Amino acid sequence: MIVFTCADCGALLTSPVSQVALPAHAHQKYGHEPLPALLEPGTYAVNPEPSGPPWRQWEEIGADEAEARGVYAPTYALSYGPPGAVAVALGDVRGTVLIPERCDGYCCGLDGRDGPNLACARCGDAVATLIDDCSYWQVVWLDSRAVRLLDVDAPSYPVLSWEEQPETPPVEPIGAWSPVWEAAVAVALAHLLAASGGTRVVVPDGPAADAFRPALDALLPPGSPTKSLAPAGPGLPARAAEIALVPRHPQTGETWSSGAGVPVLLAADVWMYLAFNRNRRLRPASGGLPDGVYRDDPPPLLPFFPFRPDREVFLHTLARLPEVRQPWLRAIYDRVEDRRSSFPFWW
The missing domain is CATH 2.170.150 (Metal Binding Protein, Guanine Nucleotide Exchange Factor; Chain A)
Structure with a gap:
C-alpha cells in the first residue's frame, strides 16, 4: 500500500x-x-494522458504536433496540462x-x-x-x-482472480441503461473497428451481438469479405475467430491471453455479463418470447430505447488509435464526429 x-x-x-x-x-x-x-x-x-487546463484548440496545434502527443484525428481541443x-x-x-x-x-x-x-x-x-x-x-x-x-505498512487491497470478477448488469435498477456499459462498449468498439480492417464483422447471437452488432452493421460496409468475433476468456471454451473479445482485469490491467485472434479489450465486469448471461437480451422484445429467452417473474426492467455506446467516449478512444489515419477509418470518425452518421449513437 x-x-x-x-x-x-x-x-x-x-x-x-x-x-x-x-x-x-x-x-x-x-x-x-x-x-x-x-x-x-x-x-x-x-x-x-495530459489532463486539465491549459487547453489549446486543434487549429492552433496542427496535425503534426497532435500526433506527437498521441492524437491522430481532429478534436476540438487538447489538454496541455500535466500527464x-x-x-x-x-x-x-x-x-x-x-x-x-x-x-x-x-x-x-x-x-x-x-x-x-x-x-x-x-x-x-x-x-x-x-x-x-x-x-x-x-x-x-x-x-x-x-x-x-x-x-506504508498496511493491508493490501485484495486482488480478485478472474473467476471472482463481479458482473455489472447492463440495466440499472431504475430501468435505464448503465453508463458503465455505454462507456466500456464504446472503447471496445473503437478498437474493434481498427481490428476489422474495414471489413464486416460477424458476431454470434447473444448479448455480445446485442451490444456490438448494430454499431458494426451501421459503420462497416455490408457483404463479404468478413471477419468473425467471439468472446474469449476465463471459463469459456476456445473458439476459432479472427477477433477475440477478451476481458481486461479492473485491478491489475492484465489482458486475458486468448492465444488466437486479434484481441480486443473489454472491461471485465461487462465482459463477464456478456460471456455468461446468454439468457438476457439487451433490447426490448415484443409479442411472444423467442427461442432462448427466459422469463423472470416479474420480468426485468428494460429501457424504452435500444442500447447505444457512448459517442464521446468512442470518439476520444478512436482519435488516439494510429489506425484512424487510414482513410476508411478516418471517414467513419468524421461521420460520427460531425453527426452525419448519428446511428448507432443516437436513435
Missing part, C-alpha cells in the same frame, strides 16, 4: 491506497444528475482545503474548470482537483507535479 503526500511540505494527503486500472468511464460525461464515485475506497488509478494525474476516491483524501476562487462548476458541484481546487492544509500549495458536479463521476485528481507517493 502507499499514501500520497504533499511534494512541498510532506503532509499526508490520502489514506493508504492500492493501484487499480483506470476505468473506461473515467472521463465520461453522462446525464444531468450526480454520478457515483469513480473508484472504490482504498484504490487509486493513474491517467497517463499522470492520480484519481482517488473522495473519502480517501486527507489534509486538504478548498481554494474558494477555483470552486466553479456547471450545476450541482465542482467540475475543475479552473484547475486544481484543493490545497494542502499545511503549506497552501494547490495539490488536487475535486470533481463532484452533475454529469461527472465523483473523484479527486491529484496533480502529479504536486504529490509524492510513500510506501
